[in-house]
Amino acid sequence: MQGPGLIFLVFAYAIIWIGFFVYLGWIALRMRGVRTELETVRELVEERERRGTNGGNE
Amino acid sequence: MRVASSPPVTSAGSSPGGILSSGWFRPVRQYGEYVLGGATVIGMLVTIWAALIYSPREVNGDFQRIVYVHVPVAWVAFLAFFVVFCASILFLWRKDERWDRLAWASAEVGVIFTTLTLITGSLWGKAFWGAWWVWDARLTTTLILWFIYVAYLLLRSYTGRSPSGARAAAVLGIIGFIDVPIVYESVNWWNTLHPQQLVVEDQLPAQMLVALLIAVVTFTLLFAFLLIQLYKLYTLKAAAEELRARVESE
Numbered sequence: 001m002q003g004p005g006l007i008f009l010v011f012a013y014a015i016i017w018i019g020f021f022v023y024l025g026w027i028a029l030r031m032r033g034v035r036t037e038l039e040t041v042r043e044l045v046e047e048r049e050r051r052g053t054n055g056g057n058e
Numbered sequence: 059m060r061v062a063s064s065p066p067v068t069s070a071g072s073s074p075g076g077i078l079s080s081g082w083f084r085p086v087r088q089y090g091e092y093v094l095g096g097a098t099v100i101g102m103l104v105t106i107w108a109a110l111i112y113s114p115r116e117v118n119g120d121f122q123r124i125v126y127v128h129v130p131v132a133w134v135a136f137l138a139f140f141v142v143f144c145a146s147i148l149f150l151w152r153k154d155e156r157w158d159r160l161a162w163a164s165a166e167v168g169v170i171f172t173t174l175t176l177i178t179g180s181l182w183g184k185a186f187w188g189a190w191w192v193w194d195a196r197l198t199t200t201l202i203l204w205f206i207y208v209a210y211l212l213l214r215s216y217t218g219r220s221p222s223g224a225r226a227a228a229v230l231g232i233i234g235f236i237d238v239p240i241v242y243e244s245v246n247w248w249n250t251l252h253p254q255q256l257v258v259e260d261q262l263p264a265q266m267l268v269a270l271l272i273a274v275v276t277f278t279l280l281f282a283f284l285l286i287q288l289y290k291l292y293t294l295k296a297a298a299e300e301l302r303a304r305v306e307s308e
Contacts, residue, residue, distance in 0.1 A: 005119045005120065005121025005185030005186070006119070006120050006121065008121045008124065008181040008182065008184060008185040009120050009121045009123055009124055009185075011181055012124040012127060012128070012177075012178045012181045012182070013106070013110075013127060015174070015177055015178070015181075016127045016131070016174060016178065017102070019170075019174060020280065023170060023284075024284075024287075027284070027287050027288065027291060030291055031287075031290070031291050031294070034291060034294040034295050034298055035294065037298045037302075038294065038297065038298045038301070041298060041301045041302050041305060042301075044302075044305050045301070045305055048305065048308070
């Protein structure tokens with residue numbers, strides 16, 4: 001491949017593919033954040049349930 | 059995780075993923091994502107080969123090969139906004155939050171693809187016209203389309219999952235879609251610098267057409283994959299928000 005506009009071709013393909021991988025990575029990071037949040041809430045629920053059970057026994 | 063699972067399906071097929079949520083379709087949902095991801099990666103490699111090696115060199119130079127990514131990303135942007143349009147109508151009609159989440163996810167993917175359409179178009183323009191940007195009808199209407207759906211995403215981020223915010227976004231998603239046929243027809247309605255639709259007019263050499271079709275199929279698969287990931291993300295987010303609100307209210 002050759003020609004004066006080759007640099008633009010390289011840029012276009014690089015931006016497309018690097019862009020998608022960066023975007024996928026960002027989605028994965030957001031997914032991890034939400035899973036962590038869910039885990040925190042689950043622990044909170046378990047903690048409250050435990051307290052409720054202990055309170056009932058006393 | 060149990061708490062992360064999506065809400066129960068009220069009627070199979072009446073909502074996004076409804077059919078796939080039950081019965082013997084479950085394995086399709088479970089493994090389909092991996093198959094889709096694998097097919098997308100293979101498609102990407104084939105697209106690069108078809109665009110850079112298989113397709114013939116054009117008279118103007120190799121930069122013309124930008125078309126093999128520019129046209130497919132533009133097609134996917136249109137497709138994404140069509141999904142927003144359909145899902146927004148279904149949300150207003152059925153009042154099912156899952157349609158709202160699908161519209162939101164599709165709008166996000168649509169904005170990404172429209173951004174890439176503008177960037178790759180700009181690179182092609184610089185190589186061919188010698189200018190990064192011209193206030194041409196196709197370019198201007200595409201920029202307006204980008205602003206409409208960026209506004210959609212801003213509205214969503216400000217209003218969150220509130221019912222009024224979801225309704226307002228659905229209305230914007232429906233009205234905003236009006237710009238898509240305007241973008242498509244702009245090269246026919248006005249005198250523009252942007253090339254005409256050669257594929258539709260059957261003027262494209264066979265090898266170029268094959269390369270372009272491979273790219274269109276690949277980017278459509280990529281769109282489907284991204285849409286599923288984002289839909290799952292928004293579903294998990296909604297579950298987390300609901301649980302936290304329930305825990306804090308008790």
